[in-house]
Amino acid sequence: MTRTTTLLTLMLCATPFITVGCRRSSDDVWNDSKSAGRHVSRGVKTLGGKHGESREVRSASDFSGENAKNADFVGLDDEQGQNFKVSDSDQIAQAKETPGELGSSIPGIDAFKDPSEDPNLAPIFKNLHFEYNSSLLKGDENMAICQSIAEFMKSHSNVYVFVEGHCDKRGPAAFNLALGANRSNSIRNVLIKEGVDGDHIFTVSYGKERPLVEGDGEEFFQINRRGQFRVYEKN
Numbered sequence: 360m361t362r363t364t365t366l367l368t369l370m371l372c373a374t375p376f377i378t379v380g381c382r383r384s385s386d387d388v389w390n391d392s393k394s395a396g397r398h399v400s401r402g403v404k405t406l407g408g409k410h411g412e413s414r415e416v417r418s419a420s421d422f423s424g425e426n427a428k429n430a431d432f433v434g435l436d437d438e439q440g441q442n443f444k445v446s447d448s449d450q451i452a453q454a455k456e457t458p459g460e461l462g463s464s465i466p467g468i469d470a471f472k473d474p475s476e477d478p479n480l481a482p483i484f485k486n487l488h489f490e491y492n493s494s495l496l497k498g499d500e501n502m503a504i505c506q507s508i509a510e511f512m513k514s515h516s517n518v519y520v521f522v523e524g525h526c527d528k529r530g531p532a533a534f535n536l537a538l539g540a541n542r543s544n545s546i547r548n549v550l551i552k553e554g555v556d557g558d559h560i561f562t563v564s565y566g567k568e569r570p571l572v573e574g575d576g577e578e579f580f581q582i583n584r585r586g587q588f589r590v591y592e593k594n
Contacts, residue, residue: 451548454558458521464593468563471521471589480590483511484520486571487546487586494524494541496549496586505546508588509553516556521589522546524564525571527580532566539564546586 459467474480487501496505512518524539524546543562551557570583 451551452557454561456558458519458561465519465561466591468521468561468589471519471591474588474590477590483507484588484590486588488581489542489584489586491580491584492538494538494545496542496545502549505549506553509550509555512550512555512559515592516559517593519559519591519593520561521591522550522560522562523569523587523589524562524566525569525583525585525587526567527583528567528570529580530567532568535566536564539566542584542586 456463456465458465458471474484485504487496487504488498489496496502508520512520522543524541524543526535526539526542540562543564547557547560547562550560567583570579571585572579572582
């Protein structure tokens with residue numbers, strides 16, 4: 360192989376990693392989430408070791424590099440399992456419709472609005488916050504917000520929501536995307552247990568791509584480790 364051919368090959372291989380860092384639209388992220396869902400069974404086999412070498416990540420020491428020391432990563436021993444893992448016979452099903460897909464009565468995520476811009480919705484759909492390296496939703500304030508959202512949605516059958524999962528800026532992008540997905544699904548599970556119709560709740564993860572505030576330190580990280588909502592009112 361010539362030197363020119365080798366260089367071209369390396370450039371082509373690097374392209375996906377370059378584009379990952381670019382800010383994507385909400386629809387781009389939602390399309391990525393749907394595509395990932397179609398390959399879940401393949402991913403499970405891979406994690407099981409059927410298609411290559413894999414290992415569990417249980418602590419920050421499993422990563423290498425300076426950023427890994429305090430990475431906001433997905434740990435398999437996370438305490439989230441105490442409240443949100445359900446048995447095979449009691450699984451919380453995903454919504455029957457996929458927003459934005461052909462034939463769906465629900466539009467894509469870009470048609471869902473930011474509730475903070477609506478004076479009637481802003482006091483209800485407040486952000487929820489998580490502790491470091493956790494998708495366990497806890498605390499009186501978080502629970503009060505969830506109960507308020509649940510009551511509103513149960514009395515407004517035309518309302519649909521996207522729950523966004525977000526992380527702070529530390530750690531690898533892929534792990535933060537997974538952690539964000541765990542966070543959004545934890546919120547969805549709580550709302551369903553509060554009586555909200557699961558077909559009205561969708562989830563998406565942005566990982567560390569969309570911080571609310573920029574800065575270093577726990578005061579910034581805490582704000583960015585969040586679940587955030589987008590709302591659609593069907594006519």
